[in-house]
Amino acid sequence: MSALALPSVGDAVPPLVRTIALPDMIAYAGATWDWHKLHYDADYLAAKQVPAPVVDGQVFGALLAEALQDWLGPQAFIRTLAFRFKNLVFAGETIRCEGEVTSVEDGVIALDLRVVVVAADGADGVVVKVAAAPCTAEVVARPEGA
Amino acid sequence: MTLLTDPLRARIGETATYTAPEPLGRAAIRYFALAVGDANPLYTDDAAAAAAGLDDVVAPPTLICETNQYVAGRPADAEGYLGHSWHLEVPGTRLVRGGNAYTFHRHVRPTDVVTATWRIADMVERTTGSGQAMLSVVSEASYANQVGDRLADNRETLVFVELKKAAQ
Numbered sequence: 001m002s003a004l005a006l007p008s009v010g011d012a013v014p015p016l017v018r019t020i021a022l023p024d025m026i027a028y029a030g031a032t033w034d035w036h037k038l039h040y041d042a043d044y045l046a047a048k049q050v051p052a053p054v055v056d057g058q059v060f061g062a063l064l065a066e067a068l069q070d071w072l073g074p075q076a077f078i079r080t081l082a083f084r085f086k087n088l089v090f091a092g093e094t095i096r097c098e099g100e101v102t103s104v105e106d107g108v109i110a111l112d113l114r115v116v117v118v119a120a121d122g123a124d125g126v127v128v129k130v131a132a133a134p135c136t137a138e139v140v141a142r143p144e145g146a
Numbered sequence: 147m148t149l150l151t152d153p154l155r156a157r158i159g160e161t162a163t164y165t166a167p168e169p170l171g172r173a174a175i176r177y178f179a180l181a182v183g184d185a186n187p188l189y190t191d192d193a194a195a196a197a198a199g200l201d202d203v204v205a206p207p208t209l210i211c212e213t214n215q216y217v218a219g220r221p222a223d224a225e226g227y228l229g230h231s232w233h234l235e236v237p238g239t240r241l242v243r244g245g246n247a248y249t250f251h252r253h254v255r256p257t258d259v260v261t262a263t264w265r266i267a268d269m270v271e272r273t274t275g276s277g278q279a280m281l282s283v284v285s286e287a288s289y290a291n292q293v294g295d296r297l298a299d300n301r302e303t304l305v306f307v308e309l310k311k312a313a314q
Binding site: 030035036057059066081083084143145 | 213
């Protein structure tokens with residue numbers, strides 16, 4: 001077991017890039033017990049004039065947490081995570097979670113994050129639209145017993 | 147147009163509580179991690195959890211706020227949804243998600259039996275730049291386990307946006 005290594009202000013979170021295809025969305029719907037037709041049902045979507053199955057925005061929270069936990073390691077404890085939705089994301093689109101450290105004070109790492117949709121499956125992909133922003137997080141060393 | 151009617155306003159402060167009928171369990175944790183695509187071994191591997199100083203594998207932090215599995219004993223609605231809902235009726239609007247703000251107090255273990263307590267914290271009406279009325283409904287959920295440990299809090303904003311008038 002090692003202590004939490006603190007990053008520096010301005011450090012970039014290693015981007016997490018993920019293409020979210022319909023099977024991924026169905027798996028997530030099952031895992032979260034959310035079977036809303038918005039996420040998979042072609043007839044329902046056509047009736048609502050929605051062009052394609054809509055990615056459940058809650059998954060962006062999970063992906064932001066994954067990006068932070070992977071970067072900062074097993075001693076890191078995400079204390080807060082907040083996100084605001086900007087645009088719907090549709091089946092087959094590729095998202096990128098990214099962000100920077102905005103402050104490191106008293107062992108609290110504060111981050112400014114966002115989730116964007118990129119044109120191609122790659123960290124250098126051009127941003128097509130913003131899925132969630134602003135997003136923020138605070139990460140600390142895991143408290144005793146947590 | 148006034149969206150925030152007195153009957154709606156009267157519901158501020160309403161609460162709803164759901165207790166899972168069983169412990170969260172390792173399978174639910176593994177399934178969520180797999181579905182999200184999160185291969186962190188803290189969620190599935192005893193040795194990795196122990197090496198990190200944890201007494202058990204833990205759940206990905208947002209699982210507890212994202213799952214609807216506490217709401218037991220009733221079928222999904224006509225749209226396939228079976229999670230918590232206030233069933234607010236706001237005529238002439240469509241519902242969009244605003245966002246979430248989570249606070250995590252401790253990692254969730256497979257042995258935790260989760261109780262989620264929801265409360266309508268506030269309702270605020272505004273007008274958008276393009277002149278549409280919108281009603282923001284802020285709900286707060288707190289999650290605890292069977293021995294009263296606070297696990298997480300979730301502040302969720304849902305927005306009812308006035309439907310656009312006929313094209314001008």
